[in-house]
Amino acid sequence: MAYGFLALGQSGRVQIDETYKNARLFTSGYANTQEFFGQRYPISVPIPDNVDAPLVLLRPSAPEVWVGAVRTRPRMSTGGSASVNMEGTGPFYYAIFDTNISPISDGNSFGLRVLTSSGAETFSSNYRYPRISSIHYKPASSALGSGWPVNSPYIYTISGHTFMPWILGNTLVGNNGEGVGDDTEQVPCAYATINSTFTQLKVAKWNQEGAGARNDTVLWNPYGNRDTYFGVARYVE
Amino acid sequence: MSYGLRVWNASGSLRLDTTDFIGRLIQTGQVYIFLNPYSAQFNTVNVSVPGMSNDGTWFVSALGSPVISINNGFFSMTNYNAQSSFFLDPYIFKYAVFRI
Numbered sequence A: 001m002a003y004g005f006l007a008l009g010q011s012g013r014v015q016i017d018e019t020y021k022n023a024r025l026f027t028s029g030y031a032n033t034q035e036f037f038g039q040r041y042p043i044s045v046p047i048p049d050n051v052d053a054p055l056v057l058l059r060p061s062a063p064e065v066w067v068g069a070v071r072t073r074p075r076m077s078t079g080g081s082a083s084v085n086m087e088g089t090g091p092f093y094y095a096i097f098d099t100n101i102s103p104i105s106d107g108n109s110f111g112l113r114v115l116t117s118s119g120a121e122t123f124s125s126n127y128r129y130p131r132i133s134s135i136h137y138k139p140a141s142s143a144l145g146s147g148w149p150v151n152s153p154y155i156y157t158i159s160g161h162t163f164m165p166w167i168l169g170n171t172l173v174g175n176n177g178e179g180v181g182d183d184t185e186q187v188p189c190a191y192a193t194i195n196s197t198f199t200q201l202k203v204a205k206w207n208q209e210g211a212g213a214r215n216d217t218v219l220w221n222p223y224g225n226r227d228t229y230f231g232v233a234r235y236v237e
Numbered sequence B: 001m002s003y004g005l006r007v008w009n010a011s012g013s014l015r016l017d018t019t020d021f022i023g024r025l026i027q028t029g030q031v032y033i034f035l036n037p038y039s040a041q042f043n044t045v046n047v048s049v050p051g052m053s054n055d056g057t058w059f060v061s062a063l064g065s066p067v068i069s070i071n072n073g074f075f076s077m078t079n080y081n082a083q084s085s086f087f088l089d090p091y092i093f094k095y096a097v098f099r100i
Helices: B082-086
Strands: A006-008 A014-017 A024-031 A043-046 A055-060 A067-073 A083-088 A092-098 A113-115 A121-124 A132-138 A154-157 A166-168 A189-194 A200-206 A228-233 B014-016 B024-033 B044-048 B058-063 B067-071 B074-078 B091-099
Touching: A014 A121, A014 B024, A024 A043, A043 A092, A055 A067, A055 A083, A055 A189, A067 B058, A083 A092, A132 B058, A166 A189, A200 A228, A228 B067, B024 B044, B024 B074, B058 B067, B058 B074, B074 B091
Parallel strands: none
Antiparallel strands: A006 A014, A024 A092, A043 A083, A055 A092, A055 A166, A067 A083, A067 A189, A113 A121, A132 A228, A154 A200, A166 A228, A189 A200, B024 B091, B044 B074, B058 B091, B067 B074
């Protein structure tokens, strides 16, 4: 006899089941940052070296605050602990999830807990999960391919949000800046923001500042001739 | 009639709503993306994921911040880490594939 647990959401897709585990929140915070003379400054959050593949959500503190340039860095053989770096034109919240790191727990002794047949946990109401609302495809042939400045961003329509949603940070890539040339060979990064009615996700490439900055060329565009995707979520603190 | 699972914690905080999909972990792994500092700046590796399609229900998180492209049956990771070109070592990217 088949047995287990399966919850289907309104679209008929699987929400949780007894087979696949989920990424859980292990750290979150508020980055009180701002742009200064057109320059954005990275916030660095240390993460455990045994992190698997961190899922990063960013939430602008207000509409039209741009967030992004996410750099998830492993522990390098040349030194330095694992970290997540990110930037914003104003304050923003961040939440980082992983499948391997011990999650933040509410510490409750009751609720819903779903286990696999081998006893591993796939879901617990004690933990917080990235509640993904929508994923939006960006084809390689779109305007994002070669140029998409902040004054002409790529715009996706989103729906169902009555308060500021979270933005999937992993595809808002930033340069990792490892080692030699760290300060002088910066390249464009990706940023996103939400409009005032929470109905638009805007994505743009934002050039870096500084001597030796390599801007505005397809070669240095992270999405030049590549398709990718962007997303929004409803993570609740 | 709406349906689905809605879960609160003991404090009444919503942990899952009927319209939520929290990303089920389908596959994990790591790949080596070599960089040649004397030729192409970016290098790409394809990772096979049975059943994957670009239908808006799949996403990938990765350590190392590669550019991710999702395709039918696989995704690709492009090393967008220019400064690593100064190192001849391979660069290891750990990844996790989720589906909502």
